[in-house]
Structure formats: structure tokens, C-alpha cells
Amino acid sequence: MTAPRMTSRREPRPYVTLSSAMSIDGYLDTALPPRLMLSNAADFDRVDELRAENDAILVGARTIRKDNPRLLVRSEDRRGLRASAGRSRLPWKVTVTATGDLDPCSAFFVVGDTRKLVYCPSSVQGTLHRRLGSLASVVGLGEDVTMIDLLSDLCERGVQSLMVEGGGMVHTQFLASGLADELQLVVAPFFVADEQAPRLVRNGAFPWTADHRARLVEVRPIGDVVLLRYGLSERCVEESKIASPRVRPASVFSAGIRA
Numbered sequence: 537m538t539a540p541r542m543t544s545r546r547e548p549r550p551y552v553t554l555s556s557a558m559s560i561d562g563y564l565d566t567a568l569p570p571r572l573m574l575s576n577a578a579d580f581d582r583v584d585e586l587r588a589e590n591d592a593i594l595v596g597a598r599t600i601r602k603d604n605p606r607l608l609v610r611s612e613d614r615r616g617l618r619a620s621a622g623r624s625r626l627p628w629k630v631t632v633t634a635t636g637d638l639d640p641c642s643a644f645f646v647v648g649d650t651r652k653l654v655y656c657p658s659s660v661q662g663t664l665h666r667r668l669g670s671l672a673s674v675v676g677l678g679e680d681v682t683m684i685d686l687l688s689d690l691c692e693r694g695v696q697s698l699m700v701e702g703g704g705m706v707h708t709q710f711l712a713s714g715l716a717d718e719l720q721l722v723v724a725p726f727f728v729a730d731e732q733a734p735r736l737v738r739n740g741a742f743p744w745t746a747d748h749r750a751r752l753v754e755v756r757p758i759g760d761v762v763l764l765r766y767g768l769s770e771r772c773v774e775e776s777k778i779a780s781p782r783v784r785p786a787s788v789f790s791a792g793i794r795a
């Protein structure tokens with residue numbers, strides 16, 4: 537497998553890109569169905585490209601239960617490019633659960649000819665393995681699943697780049713444990729304003745604060761949404777694409793103030 541943005545092979549974990557879309561007020565969805573469409577067609581195509589770049593895609597079990605996502609690369613061209621580079625045509629699919637409450641008929645398991653991995657506490661591994669059979673590899677990771685253990689296991693299996701598509705509980709853990717290398721965040725031009733709805737993150741202590749700010753590497757309007765890309769580790773070597781603000785001559789400011 538290849539890792540386009542991996543910078544150091546000594547790091548024993550995959551390069552992690554968090555990807556999400558949210559409303560202006562930071563919500564991932566509404567509280568009740570149907571699923572909220574935050575993005576637009578051009579942005580879905582960008583997400584498709586990002587999926588195609590990565591070795592594996594991870595979502596939390598609640599996202600599977602609520603959204604039933606397929607997590608495929610839609611573009612045949614991108615699938616073909618992966619195959620000609622010696623990679624699987626589709627990225628692997630990865631999820632994590634504590635309860636084991638996963639429906640074997642979910643699109644996650646039945647759509648797309650690629651490897652599926654389910655991480656869970658060792659106590660539910662047997663039950664889940666019996667439920668899913670050959671649909672997925674079920675991996676027990678001790679008493680509690682931590683993201684660092686999950687990444688180590690993926691690394692041992694050859695995964696060098698992981699795209700994390702949410703939801704908020706999963707994003708929170710990668711961010712709070714400092715395991716995300718990059719955040720690609722799309723902001724949709726409307727509000728949800730319902731505290732019952734899921735947010736981009738839960739409560740937590742994050743490494744990025746007012747005194748330790750994340751590095752903004754790109755701002756890209758995509759139709760009516762905007763993509764914000766943040767470098768969260770030194771492994772994100774992306775050059776900043778942010779233009780310096782044009783400084784207006786002092787005389788213009790003074791003229792404005794006087795007016």
C-alpha cells in the first residue's frame with residue numbers, strides 16, 4: 537500500500553486525515569432522520585478523491601447505524617488508478633464498536649469488494665465474529681479499544697494512510713489523543729441550532745487551544761461550502777496555500793478613520 541502524504545516511515549502508525557462536514561454552528565447532522573445533506577456535488581467528488589488516496593476509511597458504529605454509508609470510491613478512473621499502482625481498487629473499511637451492535641446487512645459489510653475490519657473489546661469479539669462470519673475480520677483489542685492500539689494494528693496490517701470520516705465520538709478520540717495529522721473540514725452555509733444533534737466533537741481536552749493554535753494550510757471555496765484544511769502534526773508537510781492579507785497603504789486607513 538502507498539501513503540501519498542506520509543513523511544516518515546519510522547512512525548509506527550498510519551497518516552491520519554480527519555474528514556468532516558458541519559453546519560456554521562458546528563453540527564454534523566440533525567437529531568432526527570433524514571440524514572442532513574451538508575455538502576454539495578463538487579465537494580462529494582473531492583471526498584471521493586480523498587478516499588481514493590487513502591488505504592483505509594474509518595467510521596464509528598453509530599454512523600453505520602444512522603447513515604448506512606457505503607464508503608466506496610465512486611469514480612471508476614480513481615479505482616483504476618489505484619489498481620494500476622498495485623493497490624486494492626477500493627480502500628479497506630474500518631469501524632469500531634463497544635456494544636457489537638452492527639447489522640450484517642449494512643452497506644458497510646455487503647457493498648464493495650474490499651477488506652472490512654471491526655475493532656471491539658475482546659469481550660464482544662466472539663459474539664460479533666459469529667454474527668458477521670466471513671463479512672469482516674473482527675479484532676478484539678483488550679478491555680477498551682484505544683485509537684493508538686487501533687492504529688498500531690492497522691499499521692501491522694500494512695495500512696499507511698487512514699481517512700476518518702466521523703462521527704463526532706471518533707473524531708474526539710483522535711483529536712484528544714493527538715493522533716490526527718490533518719483535518720479537512722467543510723463548513724456548510726446554514727445553522728442546525730439543536731443541542732440534541734451531534735457535533736463535530738464531544739467535550740474533551742484537545743492539544744489546540746488559543747495559545748497553541750492549529751496550522752491553517754488551505755482555504756478553498758467549493759460552490760456554497762468552504763473547505764478548511766488544518767495541519768495538526770509535523771507529518772503534515774503541506775505548504776500553506778493561504779495568501780497573505782494584502783496590506784492597504786496607511787493613507788487609506790487614515791482616510792477611512794477620518795471619514
Ligand SMILES: NC(=O)c1ccc[n+]([C@@H]2O[C@H](COP(=O)([O-])OP(=O)(O)OC[C@H]3O[C@@H](n4cnc5c(N)ncnc54)[C@H](OP(=O)(O)O)[C@@H]3O)[C@@H](O)[C@H]2O)c1
Binds near residue numbers: 556598702705709
Ligand atoms: N457531517 C459529517 O461529515 C458526518 C460524518 C460522519 C457521521 N456524521 C454524523 O455523526 C453522527 C454520529 O456521530 P456520533 O458521534 O454519534 O457517533 P460515531 O462517532 O459515528 O460512533 C460512535 C460509536 O462508535 C463506537 N466507538 C467509538 N469509539 C469507540 C471506542 N474507543 N471503543 C469502542 N467503540 C467505540 C461506539 O459504538 P457502539 O455504540 O456500537 O458501542 C460508539 O457509540 C450521525 O448523526 C452521522 O450522521 C456526520
